[in-house]
Amino acid sequence: MPELATTTPNAGGTPPAAPARRGARFDPGSLVRWETLIVGLIVVVLFVGSGLSEQFFTAASFTTGSFDMIEVALIALPMTLVVITGEIDLSVASILGLSSALMGELWNAGLPLELIMPICIVMGAVCGVFNGFLVTQVGLPSLAVTIGTLGLYRGLALVILGDESITSFPAAWTERAFGTINGGWFPNVMVIFVVLAVLFAIALHATPFGRSIYAIGANKEAARFSGIRTKRITMSLYVLAGAVAALAGIVMTLRNSTAAANVGVGLELTVVAAVLLGGVSIFGGKGSLFGVILAVFLLGAIQKALLLADGVSSYWIQIVTGTLLVVSVLGPNLVVRAREARTRATRSRAPGAARAATTTTKPPKEEDR
Amino acid sequence: MSTADVAIDRRDAGERARRLSELVFRMRELGIVIALLALIAVTAILEPRFIEWDSLKDLARNASIIAIIAAGQTLVILTRNIDLSVGSVLGLAAFFCGDMLSNHNMPIIVAIALCILLGAMCGVVNGVLTTFGRVPALVVTLGTMYVFRGIAFVYTDGRQINAETLPDSFLNIGTGTLIGIPTIALIAFVVVLIVGLYLSNYRSGRELYAIGSNDAAAKLAGIRVDRRVVGAFVASGALAGLGGALYAARFGTVDATAGTGYELTVISAAVVGGVAINGGVGSVYGAAIGAVLLGCITSSLIVLRIDSFWQQAAVGALLIAAIAFDRLVGLRLDAALRQRSARRA
Amino acid sequence: MSNTSNNAPEGRGSDGGASGTGAPPPRLALNGASKSFGAVHALRDATLELYGGHVRALLGENGAGKSTLVKTLAGVYRPDQGTVLVDGEPVDFHGPLDARDKGIAIIYQEPTLFPDLTVAENVFMGRQPLSAGKRIDKGELHRRTAELFRALGVAIAPERPVRGLSIADQQLVEIAKALSFEARVLIMDEPTAALSGNEVERLFRVTRTLREQGAAIMFISHRLEEIFAICDHVTVMRDGAVTYNGDLEGKTTDDLVRWMVGRDIDQLFPKVASEIGKPVLRVERLTREGVFFDVSFDVRAGEIVALSGLVGAGRSEVARAIFGIDRADGGHVEMLDRKLPNAKPTAAMRAGIGFVPEDRRQQGLVMDLSIARNATMTRMRSLAPGGIIRAARERALASEWATRLQLKYHRLDDTVGTLSGGNQQKVVLAKWLATQPRLLIIDEPTRGIDVGTKAEVHRLISELASRGLAVLMISSELPEVLGMADRVLVMHEGRLTGEFSRAEANEENIIRAATGQKEEVAA
């Protein structure tokens, strides 16, 4: 809803400046940048966590913690871009499962891993193409589409591998996926993430491609009228999401040396949670990759802290994650509210919405004519 | 030509457009009804027992709970919001209901009423956070989905409700029949009917469409947007609560994980039923039929002895097919409307 | 009220003399109201009064604060200082609803419709006629709506969804909505911006009837002839403050313009003569089913070709098709003798076409992004040697054009949303001129732009033409067309019905072609 769109605190992550109607309600300058907020939260968690268990503030925690979060972290990268364009992709976890299933099946069929892995990634990209096609060419709402493909891809995974779980992967590879850089504390798989993170950050924040993504998210029609290839770019993002999700599937498969159709069920929501927590507006146009990476780290730290704390049952992770997600958006809004209550500017909400209505609300459905 | 002719020309142009648009809007439900009948027909041809009365009753029972929750979900989606927390609310309510009945032998009616209340309270949380907290509904309900489920875990603490400890009269709601029709299906029917009438015939109902269609304009039209949206969430929560009670009645066994993943099924049902995910369009009847269709798919795959692995894929594919169909119809309509506006001078 | 200097006391006529004598107090009044959005002072100590049985014009440049004043009277905004008075009683509106309950009907500048609902529901939303048991009486609903449209002399089917209505039709629905209140006060913020001549005339007829019935009416428009056609009193604003307040009688256009812009405008259409080169754009039998049909014409270097016609004639759609926003179903477009691929804006851009669309907020600009980013959006590639964008180059390019077009802005990093209409339009121009186009398509270049800025824009356009740029200008304002164009094309119901050289073009034959009274003029 538009007035929500204009009040998500995520302005913090918005290069370069907050829109006027937001300016009319609060100037982001006076509110700490979103990233700073998360860093603060991380610090808090680190302190509390160390209090809960002396095991917490250790390299081992980082190592194992990154294993817990690696898939989420990887998928969060393309998901950030997708959400900034104002779309969403809920099918990523299913693509991850499909990739794992395909990997197992092909391995059974006796193909070499060196060949299987690229195949899986291509498969993921193809899944992305299908999503992208439905969203950009047919013009269907991405939420509905990807809820559909969420079922479809997971179903295909089951069809491919069914009840089996393939485990006979060569130790050389599983060790690699499970190992750390020369036995130290830095997991090999994290290297993939760091490299991808840098690439995505540059692409989003310093290239015409990234600029176009923000423009599309803020006003798709105007972007189209400016000669930006909105459809092609959106499509490419879904392809990226699919490919990276498939990559995450490979990582997970090797990491657990198990290929099964039902791995990573529900992961998509964790990823979305991370992205939103990272300060990306669900309505698109705002957010930064850095914030998201911090958010992933924050989630990982919280999970680790709760797991290490004695006698804290792991469903508390859910409760905390959920609460945090809501509070992270709610808190700043309340600050704003308080400030409004003081100034009589309160009434200036409506026009903000009125203008947003023409831009931020659902794009006119004719647009794909 | 004189203004008079123009006026006339315009009038019958308007006439045409009206008939067309009406037809199209009926088609929204029409398409899915056809799909449903086709599915049943095909299955019945291959396996006649599929349309035996008993088996039909089961189909109805299977769809009922989803249909009820989908009715609530429709209200929310119409306002261009979404409620992902229904599955968790259902789980919470289901166990609560079982707990009240088996451990505190509370009167059935009271227990069910309390379930609805519990759900409604969850809805209030969602609604207030969305409107007054100005947090996007997707974010809020994604959060509360986790939180409510977590609370359910804390509350059940590993316990389980068993059919044995539940009063038969309660269990009969889930499995028994009234005047030959499954009780639970009757309840669903009544709920859907009420919501449907409300949406089409009452100001506040129409206002939900208005909000979903353009909520800034809704504000300027003096609609109490926040109040309406909260209302929608409360209804969704309450119906999820009712669904929980019925879940307990139907399955007899309830633990903390009851209703996990229902949210996606419910939303699928609504969307398959022609409720536009970005608000303003759709009917609760469509959503209900959508629920029946999803239920039928699972059952017919089983009856046709098709590997149940295919089921999930089929549902997903159907969902996409449904919205794609809807979209194409929509494009037709737009084109037609464009034609007539072009003719106006 | 310091700056509302030289004005005769309010409203001679039925209401009798100004406040003081025992005459009835103004229906609706604003007293010393101020309103600011962050840095912007949209209203400064503004005062105005609306009397029953009178129509008051509200004039002012873009960004003068007219709409803000309207929204303050409507209860959308609450003034930072000052009060709203109804029948002399100070009131404190807590939202549009309160204002409505006082019998104040508003037509807002931006259409506020529900695309998914039927026209009838749009008109009566929240006030649908009820039958027994609080159920909505659909029959009655449609009957009443039909009545309203009959009064307006338009035939939009009440049961039709609003989605797909042309901007003009949407505006008419808005008007019907306002009329459905039997309001004591009717405020119209640029209702005619998208209306064609006869539609405007009908609106005025209805307005006059309402005035006879004693309603207090306020009318905002940038078309001065309309002001003179219907208004009794006039209030002029500049930079959020009221600069004139009084009778319209005996005032000339020049007076009003002076009060609006604080200076005289020498000449509205400074057409610079330029020698016409060879064809740049050639359109061949272009067709889009249901919207326009084999449209053929060409535009030459240095030539300004105006595409005229009534709103809804399909001119914008022709432009969209040329630029590749919409897919053409037949025919083709040639740019510098090279055929353009269908429905590929990027290709059109590369071929040297620039396109300033008709709807600034929706199509022209990304409101949430900064002035700089909007101005350079079409040139991102060139800002990014090696794929990485250089912020310095961006700023340089942006500020270069900002100065060239005399853009009035605070900081380049402000979002374009903070600019007023006219300046927003300049940003759109900058964005396209930055691509050094060979052909510039401008749809409604001065829609909703004030006289001052208008002249600037016109000067700019003809200057560009004189430097060899080919210009295709879509405009609904005849003076503009006649003043600017070297050649005038006229469309009617999606077909080219006339072509006139600058010499032969005049109001009369253009109107005839636009209303389809003259078949296929020699082309």
Add this chain to the structure above:
Amino acid sequence: GDTKDDTETSASSAPATTADGGAAANAGGEYRRGLKAIVMPKQLGNPYEELEDSGTVEAFEELGGEATIEGPTDAGASSQVPILQSAIQKQPDAIILAANDPNAVAPVLKQAIARDIRVVTQDSDAAPDARQIFINQATTEGIGEALARMASQVTGGRGEIAVLSATANATNQNAWIRVLRERLQTPEYSGMRLVKVAYGDDDDQKSFQETQGLLSAYPNLRAIVAPTTVGIAAAARYLSTSPKKGRVQVTGLGTPDQMRKFVKDGTSEVFALWNPKDVGYLGGYAAAALASDIITGAEGERFEAGRLGEREILANGEIVLGPPTEFTRENIDDFRF
């Protein structure tokens, strides 16, 4: 205990043995006190699992140690991994778990053993080289046999039967079903024909629909065998109100509390289960014995398992609780779990 000091390990042989390889340091000796263990169910909130774990906790309390329950909130193949990793960090003396997937947890468990943590699996095994002892509620053979026997008992030895299992890749269910199939080949049970294995995913709705499907797709069906507590309850619940009640029997593995109603109303003449609490209890003692170096997990070793008396380790580190109890109208009221 001081076991934390020695870190030399061998984590490959099947089954994995403890640090000091072959012989147990203090075979026949006393249990150490103050042992710390972590018990991990397949999924939190699953009542059967909770029963099992309560047994383990009880065992450690008896031995003056302490076992804490930690587990995932869903039964996904790899959802135990992160929790195991953190568990290892806490350096407990032992980890006792029911594996969701035999191999998904293997790498982590090997790590645990490498970190000199004793690893016992119960109820659902992990890869043999990734644990030291597996507590088998009953031999796969035994359960398969029992399923076949009960099926023939309720069908009178002839007619179509169907299986309603849990998730498609649940280790032990699949193992039991395999044995059941084998048994059905033997002359003794040749009268019965297994027509379909359906998967209810341990989800009520799904199990319901699968049951309906079985009933309508196989009109001559005589019995539904559900080797999963969720499945059997759902099947019985559905059947008890269906017109087919009596013509089709439900049997398999379930808890008395769940099934009491249906045993009494004749939906299910007989079903079986071991006492899950005892499984956990035995697991607890085995783990403690390992941690106290009383045993190493090698075949033939023996140890005192509290109220369950002395137990012996069989081939590849298995310990069998014993034959499952069969519940009928007569005895069911003697059991509460």
